[in-house]
Amino acid sequence: MLVTLEGLDGSGKTTVWERLRADDALPTDATFTREPTDSWYGEAVQRSIDDADADSVAELFLYTADHAAHLAETVRPGLDDGGLVVSDRYSDSRYAYQGATLAETDWFADPLDYVREVHAPWTRPPDLTLFLDLDPETAARRSGATNKFETADYLADVRENYDRLRAADPERFVTVDATADPDAVYERVRSAIVERL
Numbered sequence: 225m226l227v228t229l230e231g232l233d234g235s236g237k238t239t240v241w242e243r244l245r246a247d248d249a250l251p252t253d254a255t256f257t258r259e260p261t262d263s264w265y266g267e268a269v270q271r272s273i274d275d276a277d278a279d280s281v282a283e284l285f286l287y288t289a290d291h292a293a294h295l296a297e298t299v300r301p302g303l304d305d306g307g308l309v310v311s312d313r314y315s316d317s318r319y320a321y322q323g324a325t326l327a328e329t330d331w332f333a334d335p336l337d338y339v340r341e342v343h344a345p346w347t348r349p350p351d352l353t354l355f356l357d358l359d360p361e362t363a364a365r366r367s368g369a370t371n372k373f374e375t376a377d378y379l380a381d382v383r384e385n386y387d388r389l390r391a392a393d394p395e396r397f398v399t400v401d402a403t404a405d406p407d408a409v410y411e412r413v414r415s416a417i418v419e420r421l
């Protein structure tokens with residue numbers, strides 16, 4: 225089963241992911257992973273994140289290259305024989321974030337849909353996605369606004385894209401109020417996963 229954690233920067237994904245990793249309720253051979261990855265593709269993505277002037281189309285394909293390698297090297301092998309894979313960010317991050325970045329150009333009639341189409345023939349959709357829902361202002365504050373994506377204005381556009389993704393796929397998404405205290409957020413995520421195992 226492929227479980228993904230999604231949400232704005234600062235919504236608490238990594239906090240939850242680290243607790244899941246240490247939780248005995250999940251199979252001991254589960255794979256815990258993330259995007260961007262720590263491979264050289266992920267390092268290229270990181271360079272782009274740190275470059276305020278990076279070309280938005282080039283950036284889409286860097287993230288997408290990292291996803292392709294992540295699928296081949298980590299996600300698909302982890303899913304073999306019914307394994308559990310838990311990823312801190314995955315393809316919905318691209319649809320929501322690059323969907324918002326590409327909207328700043330006028331090349332795409334529907335940027336989110338374009339990014340989805342680029343992935344559709346070869347990606348592996350998640351079975352369950354926990355969406356940690358947070359308002360853009362709190363997200364920008366919590367994340368410390370350390371990169372170009374972490375401004376409330378941009379995150380508001382990203383959140384709208386996540387809203388669209390959730391509306392299109394209500395069975396897959398479980399929304400968790402990320403303003404709740406960390407224990408409550410964790411329990412909600414944990415029970416949603418355990419229920420579907």
Ligand SMILES: Nc1ncnc2c1ncn2[C@@H]1O[C@H](COP(=O)(O)OP(=O)(O)O)[C@@H](O)[C@H]1O
Binds near residue numbers: 235237367
């Ligand atoms: N439920 C919560 N309430 C308040 N602060 C939180 C909560 N969850 C995480 N945080 C804090 O918010 C910041 C961002 O959390 P993090 O897990 O790194 O988010 P993300 O991986 O989504 O960017 C950290 O300082 C973390 O301690």
Ligand SMILES: Cc1cn([C@H]2C[C@H](O)[C@@H](COP(=O)(O)OP(=O)(O)O)O2)c(=O)[nH]c1=O
Binds near residue numbers: 259314315367371
């Ligand atoms: C995976 C992914 C991340 N991002 C962005 C979101 C973050 O601002 C940045 C780094 O991701 P990440 O390290 O997960 O940030 P955070 O822990 O703050 O949520 O990259 C995209 O724009 N597209 C993507 O496909």
